[in-house]
Amino acid sequence: MGGSSSINSMSYIRGNRADYDGWAALGNPGWSYEEVLPFFKKSERNLDYGGMDRTYHGADGELSISRYPYIDDPAIMLTEAFNEGGLPLVDYNGAQQVGTNQAQSTVENGMRVSTNNAFIQPIRYRRKNLTVKPNSEVIKILIDEDKNAYGVQFIRNGKIYKAHARKEVIISAGSLNSPKLLMLSGIGPSDHLHNLHIDLVQDLAVGENLHDHPTFNGYVIALSNRTATLASQRQILGTVQAFKYDEIKNGPLSANGPVNSISFLKSEPHLKEPDVKFQMDITIWEEFVKEPTIADSIPILPNAFYNGIIPRTENLVPKSRGKLLLNSSNPYGNPRVHANYFGDLEDLLPLVRGARFLLSLENTHAFRSRGAYFVRQSLDACKHLKWGSDDYTICVAQSYTSSTYHPVGTCKMGPETDRKAVVDPRLRVYGINGLRVIDASIMPIIPRGNTNAPTIMIAEKGAAFVLEDWHRSFL
Numbered sequence: 001m002g003g004s005s006s007i008n009s010m011s012y013i014r015g016n017r018a019d020y021d022g023w024a025a026l027g028n029p030g031w032s033y034e035e036v037l038p039f040f041k042k043s044e045r046n047l048d049y050g051g052m053d054r055t056y057h058g059a060d061g062e063l064s065i066s067r068y069p070y071i072d073d074p075a076i077m078l079t080e081a082f083n084e085g086g087l088p089l090v091d092y093n094g095a096q097q098v099g100t101n102q103a104q105s106t107v108e109n110g111m112r113v114s115t116n117n118a119f120i121q122p123i124r125y126r127r128k129n130l131t132v133k134p135n136s137e138v139i140k141i142l143i144d145e146d147k148n149a150y151g152v153q154f155i156r157n158g159k160i161y162k163a164h165a166r167k168e169v170i171i172s173a174g175s176l177n178s179p180k181l182l183m184l185s186g187i188g189p190s191d192h193l194h195n196l197h198i199d200l201v202q203d204l205a206v207g208e209n210l211h212d213h214p215t216f217n218g219y220v221i222a223l224s225n226r227t228a229t230l231a232s233q234r235q236i237l238g239t240v241q242a243f244k245y246d247e248i249k250n251g252p253l254s255a256n257g258p259v260n261s262i263s264f265l266k267s268e269p270h271l272k273e274p275d276v277k278f279q280m281d282i283t284i285w286e287e288f289v290k291e292p293t294i295a296d297s298i299p300i301l302p303n304a305f306y307n308g309i310i311p312r313t314e315n316l317v318p319k320s321r322g323k324l325l326l327n328s329s330n331p332y333g334n335p336r337v338h339a340n341y342f343g344d345l346e347d348l349l350p351l352v353r354g355a356r357f358l359l360s361l362e363n364t365h366a367f368r369s370r371g372a373y374f375v376r377q378s379l380d381a382c383k384h385l386k387w388g389s390d391d392y393t394i395c396v397a398q399s400y401t402s403s404t405y406h407p408v409g410t411c412k413m414g415p416e417t418d419r420k421a422v423v424d425p426r427l428r429v430y431g432i433n434g435l436r437v438i439d440a441s442i443m444p445i446i447p448r449g450n451t452n453a454p455t456i457m458i459a460e461k462g463a464a465f466v467l468e469d470w471h472r473s474f475l
C-alpha cells in the first residue's frame with residue numbers, strides 16, 4: 001500500500017516552473033505551472049506553514065510535509081558548504097529553485113507519511129464507495145469489442161477474479177507496471193504485441209519515452225571523528241537515541257542523515273534553470289577504501305549513523321530515452337527494461353560540471369573546519385584515469401551508472417498529433433473508452449525535481465478530471 005512512497009527517501013521536491021510550462025507547451029492544456037500549483041497545494045499540509053511563502057504552500061491537505069525534527073552536523077556541514085560554494089539558501093519548492101537547504105519531506109513528527117498513510121488510511125473502512133483488496137495483482141484490463149474498458153482481471157491467493165467497472169477503469173501501477181499491464185491487455189506497439197501473440201486492441205507507443213535522472217555514486221566524503229555519527233548497533237539500541245525516538249520522536253532516528261541536504265545547481269551560466277541536483281547517501285568510508293566498487297552497496301545502519309557520505313550528482317534534464325517491453329505474454333514475469341542511460345552522450349555533461357563543483361567544496365570553511373575531505377580512492381573500472389579529472393568522472397558515470405529511482409514517461413501524456421502519446425491531457429488512453437492512467441508514467445518529460453510530489457499532483461488532477469466527467473452521476 002502506498003507504492004514507492006512507502007519506501008522512498010521522503011524528499012518532497014516538485015521541480016521547476018519551466019517543467020510544467022514545458023508540458024503545457026507540448027500541447028497539454030491545463031498543465032502549466034500556474035494551473036498545476038493549486039493541485040500541489042491542495043494535498044499539502046505544510047507543518048512549517050507559518051514560515052513558508054503561502055503563494056507556494058498549502059496547509060489544509062492530507063499530505064503532511066515538514067522538515068525533520070533533528071538535523072545532524074554532517075547535514076548542516078553540507079548545506080553550509082553548498083552555500084559557501086555560491087548556492088543561496090532557498091525554498092526550492094517556492095519562487096527560486098537554484099540553491100540549497102535542508103529537505104522538505106513527507107514526514108510528520110519524525111515519521112514517514114506515505115500516500116497510504118495520508119490518503120487511504122483515514123477513509124478506509126469509512127467510505128462505502130472504497131474497497132481495498134490487498135495482495136491482489138491485476139493481470140489484465142477487460143476491454144470489449146467496441147473498445148470499452150469494463151473491468152480488470154486480478155489474482156488473489158492463487159485464484160483469478162474479475163472486478164467490473166460501472167464508469168471507468170483507472171490504472172495506477174507505476175511507470176514499469178502500468179505499461180506492462182496495458183501491453184498485456186493488447187494496448188501497445190503492434191509489432192511487439194504481434195511477436196508475443198497478444199491480440200492487438202490499440203496500437204500505441206506504450207513503454208517508450210522511458211527516462212529517469214541518471215546519476216552515479218563514485219565520490220565519497222570522509223568525515224572526521226568529530227562529525228561522523230557512526231555508532232554500533234548496540235550503542236544505538238541501548239542508548240538515549242532509541243529512547244528519544246520512541247518517546248519524543250526526535251533524535252537521529254527521527255531524521256534522514258545527510259539526505260537532509262538538497263541542492264540545485266545551474267552548471268553553466270547561460271542556463272535559466274538548474275540542470276544538476278545533489279542528494280546524499282551514506283556509507284562507511286573505510287569499507288569503501290577496502291573494496292572500491294560501488295559505494296552504496298556497503299551494508300549500513302539506518303541513515304542516521306555513518307562516517308562517509310556519497311554525494312549523488314543527478315542530471316535533471318536527461319535527453320536519452322529508453323523503453324520498456326514485455327518478456328512474454330505471461331503476466332507474472334518482469335518486463336524488459338532498457339534504461340538507455342547516456343544513449344545521448346550529452347547527458348554526461350551536467351554530471352561532469354556538477355562533479356567539478358562538488359569537488360571544489362572540499363576547500364570550503366564548512367569542510368575544512370570539520371576535517372571532511374574526499375577520499376582519493378579510484379574505482380576499479382576507472383583506476384587508469386586521474387582521480388577527480390573530467391575523464392574519471394565520465395568513466396565512473398558510465399561504469400557505475402545508477403538510477404535515482406525516478407522512472408517516468410512510459411504512458412506519455414500528449415496531444416493526438418504526438419505519435420508517442422498514450423494518454424490525452426485528461427489522462428484517457430487514446431482509442432479506448434473508460435480507461436485512464438494516473439501515475440508517474442504519464443509525465444511527458446521528467447521534472448527537475450523528484451517524482452513523488454509531481455505524481456501526487458497528477459493524482460489530484462486526475463481526481464478532478466474524474467469528478468468533472470462524472471459529476472452528474474455522483475449527485
Ligand SMILES: Cc1cc2nc3c(=O)[nH]c(=O)nc-3n(C[C@H](O)[C@H](O)[C@H](O)COP(=O)(O)OP(=O)(O)OC[C@H]3O[C@@H](n4cnc5c(N)ncnc54)[C@H](O)[C@@H]3O)c2cc1C
Nearest residue numbers: 003004008009010011138173174177405439440450451452
Ligand atoms: C528507493 C526509492 C527512493 C525514492 N526516493 C524518492 C524521494 O525521496 N522523493 C521523491 O519524490 N521520489 C522518490 N522516489 C520516487 C517516487 O517514490 C515515485 O516516483 C512515486 O512513488 C511513483 O508513484 P506511482 O504511483 O507512479 O508508482 P508506484 O509508487 O510504483 O505505485 C504503484 C503501485 O501499484 C502497485 N501495482 C503494480 N502493479 C500492480 C498490479 N499488476 N496489480 C495491482 N497493483 C499493482 C504497486 O504495488 C504499487 O503499490 C523514490 C523511489 C524509490 C523506489
